[in-house]
Amino acid sequence: MSDKMKQVLENIKTLTAHEKATLAHCLIASLDKANDADVEEAWARTAEARFAQLQSGAVQAVSWEKIKLGLKRKA
Numbered sequence: 456m457s458d459k460m461k462q463v464l465e466n467i468k469t470l471t472a473h474e475k476a477t478l479a480h481c482l483i484a485s486l487d488k489a490n491d492a493d494v495e496e497a498w499a500r501t502a503e504a505r506f507a508q509l510q511s512g513a514v515q516a517v518s519w520e521k522i523k524l525g526l527k528r529k530a
Contacts, residue, residue, distance in 0.1 A: 467475065508514045 467478070470478065505514075509516060
C-alpha cells in the first residue's frame with residue numbers, strides 16, 4: 456500500500472459522516488469515467504417517456520409514503 460493511500464485511510468477517521476458520504480460518492484464517480492453515451496441516451500428517453508405518461512394521465516404517481524407502506528407489508 457502506498458504512503459498516499461495510508462495517509463488517506465488515516466485521515467478518513469477524522470471526517471464527518473457527511474464528508475465520508477461525499478468522498479464515497481466522488482470515488483465511485485471517478486470509477487465511472489467510461490460512461491456509455493448510448494446508456495445515457497437510453498435513460499433520457501426512458502425518463503421522458505415516463506414523464507409523458509404522467510402528464511397524459513396514462514399512469515398515476517405513487518407517493519413515497521405509499522411505497523414505504525407497501526414495502527413494510529411485504530417484509
